[in-house]
Amino acid sequence: MGMMNKFMNFLGLQEEEEVVERERIEQHEEQETETSPFEQRKQSKGNNNIVSIHSQKNVRVILNEPRSYEEAQDIADHLRSRRSVVVNLQRVRADQAVRIVDFLSGTIYALNGGISKLGPNIFLCTPDTVEIQGAITEMLADEPDYLKKR
Structure with a gap:
């Protein structure tokens, strides 16, 4: 695609700034489609300014x-x-x-x-996206008779 843009620019049918802008947009779109959500989170760990409230829509x-x-x-x-x-x-x-x-x-x-x-x-x-709070203690001595193993 770059060769076609250079040819159009050579003929004077297109300005060089438009070509550069189009190539940037195309490269940006290719990068967005190739990265998975895991890779995006991995890349954005350095940017702690943006926090997604709805990181998981369907929690199972x-x-x-x-x-x-x-x-x-x-x-x-x-x-x-x-x-x-x-x-x-x-x-x-x-x-x-x-x-x-x-x-x-x-x-x-x-x-x-x-x-x-x-x-x-x-x-x-x-997983790491879920935090466990609190504890459940086992009280075998206080367990009712119907719950004890026979």
């Missing part, structure tokens, strides 16, 4: 009840997509549950997210 919380260790990768994929996940590990053997929590902890660490225990074998895993 995924409920997941894995039955094997192989399903941990699906949970990690949700976290990579910036979705919070509530993980119920009550249907998994204890050794598998430990492996799943270890895998998710590594994933969350890599994504700068957070993990919080909500109850026995229930965890809340969040």
Whole structure:
């Protein structure tokens, strides 16, 4: 396209300033289409003057009840997509549950997210866009009889 503009300029059909302005606009449009939202946030980290209030329009919380260790990768994929996940590990053997929590902890660490225990074998895993406040303490001694394991 640059060659055509130079030719038009040579013939006197177009001014050089218009050519330069068009090329700038075309380059700017190409850069906007090539960058993903993640790259845009990465590039704008130096510019803390502008803060988007509506960074995520559709906030989803995924409920997941894995039955094997192989399903941990699906949970990690949700976290990579910036979705919070509530993980119920009550249907998994204890050794598998430990492996799943270890895998998710590594994933969350890599994504700068957070993990919080909500109850026995229930965890809340969040990406870095979600902040967890407060804590749920386990009080087994004060637990009513109908909630105790038989």
